[in-house]
Amino acid sequence: MKKFIAYTAITLGSLTVLVLIGIFIVSLFQARLETSNERLESREEERSSLEDRWLDAHENDESVTLVIEDVSIDQSSGTLAWSDSRENDGMVHFSIRSDDSIIFSEEESTYPVNMPSYPQYFREAIREEMDK
Structure with missing residues (x-):
């Protein structure tokens, strides 16, 4: 009976460790995705400001609202x-x-x-x- 309890405890401990490792890996991927999205948004803002400056520099006189x-x-x-x-x-x-x-x-x-x-x-x- 003691062996059964020991094996059960080892099995539950192993499953707990696997779940914790999975949660850790998912959180790493989520953090990486958030960082990538932030970089993408900043690049898009930079690109749009560059395009606006290019249009201004090339005599785009029309002021469009x-x-x-x-x-x-x-x-x-x-x-x-x-x-x-x-x-x-x-x-x-x-x-x-x-x-x-x-x-x-x-x-x-x-x-x-x-x-x-x-x-x-x-x-x-x-x-x-x-x-x-």
Whole structure:
């Protein structure tokens, strides 16, 4: 009977150690994913600012103002209506992943022309709507 209890204790201890190792590995992957997402967002912001500076440097005299008309979110997807000062308008369809990252639907959406930093503005508007 003592051997049975000892073997049971060893088995339960081993399973506990395996579960703890699994939790540790999953937390490492999650931390790495969060770091990667942060780096991706910072690179996107840098890219959009570089594009804006490039357009400014190449005499893009047209001062276009982007206006977010409406953002509607239905669970994990939504739409964003926009217009600009040149009386162009469009609709952007997007989906929200479980990690709160935003994916734009290229096929169903119309985007602003000569405004390369629109993804940043769209994401900000969507995040504001998500926080409400």
